[in-house]
Amino acid sequence: MFSSWNIKTRRQMISFLYHLAVLMFSFFGIEVGFALGSNGLINLSACLFAFHLLTFRVIPISRWIQEQLIQEAVCYACGQEVELVNQYRCSCGYISPRERHVFSPCPICGKCFSWIVCPVCETSILI
Numbered sequence: 001m002f003s004s005w006n007i008k009t010r011r012q013m014i015s016f017l018y019h020l021a022v023l024m025f026s027f028f029g030i031e032v033g034f035a036l037g038s039n040g041l042i043n044l045s046a047c048l049f050a051f052h053l054l055t056f057r058v059i060p061i062s063r064w065i066q067e068q069l070i071q072e073a074v075c076y077a078c079g080q081e082v083e084l085v086n087q088y089r090c091s092c093g094y095i096s097p098r099e100r101h102v103f104s105p106c107p108i109c110g111k112c113f114s115w116i117v118c119p120v121c122e123t124s125i126l127i
């Protein structure tokens with residue numbers, strides 16, 4: 001069922017689950033800390049929560065998970081499998097010397113791809 005969703009939905013789902021997991025973990029830790037009277041656990045969970053709030057836009061852990069879980073796209077129109085790790089060319093003209101995942105922003109201009117084009121039928125695939 002998971003694989004029949006389009007890439008964009010899967011990515012949103014993964015980042016949603018990731019944030020939910022971190023938040024649940026922090027709150028659960030705080031609850032358990034209070035129940036056990038453990039200040040160490042409360043502080044640790046509160047730190048995790050604060051760390052998450054401060055860094056979730058900066059540290060791309062959820063993008064990293066997306067890149068690990070989603071390695072190829074399937075074209076809606078013709079069913080062709082498209083590798084997402086490739087030497088993609090950014091609209092600024094930059095082509096990375098190494099293969100990169102299409103979810104990663106361009107190292108030069110920072111722009112992210114919002115779609116890729118099927119090499120067989122040229123349909124745009126939202127990512």
Ligand SMILES: [Zn+2]
Nearest residue numbers: 090092106109
């Ligand atoms: Zn670029």
Ligand SMILES: [Zn+2]
Nearest residue numbers: 075078118121
């Ligand atoms: Zn296609």
